[in-house]
Amino acid sequence: MSRILTKWVVLREYELDGDSAVDDETLQRWMVAARDAYLERCVVLRGSGLELRYRAGGVPSGGVLGHPRSVVVTASAAEVLPTSFTISVRMRPADGEHDMPLNATWVVTAYGNDGPTELGKEIRDELIALEHSAEHYN
Numbered sequence: 001m002s003r004i005l006t007k008w009v010v011l012r013e014y015e016l017d018g019d020s021a022v023d024d025e026t027l028q029r030w031m032v033a034a035r036d037a038y039l040e041r042c043v044v045l046r047g048s049g050l051e052l053r054y055r056a057g058g059v060p061s062g063g064v065l066g067h068p069r070s071v072v073v074t075a076s077a078a079e080v081l082p083t084s085f086t087i088s089v090r091m092r093p094a095d096g097e098h099d100m101p102l103n104a105t106w107v108v109t110a111y112g113n114d115g116p117t118e119l120g121k122e123i124r125d126e127l128i129a130l131e132h133s134a135e136h137y138n
Helices: 024-040 121-132
Strands: 010-015 051-057 070-080 084-094 101-114
Touching: 010 024, 024 051, 024 070, 024 084, 024 101, 070 121
Parallel strands: none
Antiparallel strands: 010 070, 051 101, 070 084, 084 101
């Protein structure tokens, strides 16, 4: 069966022993690392002085990945709204009994002194440019 691969900005690969199932704590750690790696590329956003708050969505159980030898974790911005954007995270096992990826999201909301605040054109443009530069497939 062929699989459809999409482009992603960030890619990390984690090697495992293949004997143990992936636990929820490990999966959460990979999600945070993917989110942070994506945000590290957002130079304009980081320099904006905005406070960022994160909300995870659709977090699956790590056990669904089975007992893989490695897991590829990718991240990209999937949606940009006036005061927030969504980072999609995909975790795909390799060399295990399951080949189906797990998907989760991070909603990243910008806050100023008076609560949620607009990202602005420069940050929005930066996020769009990052997506256009995506080079990893998952």
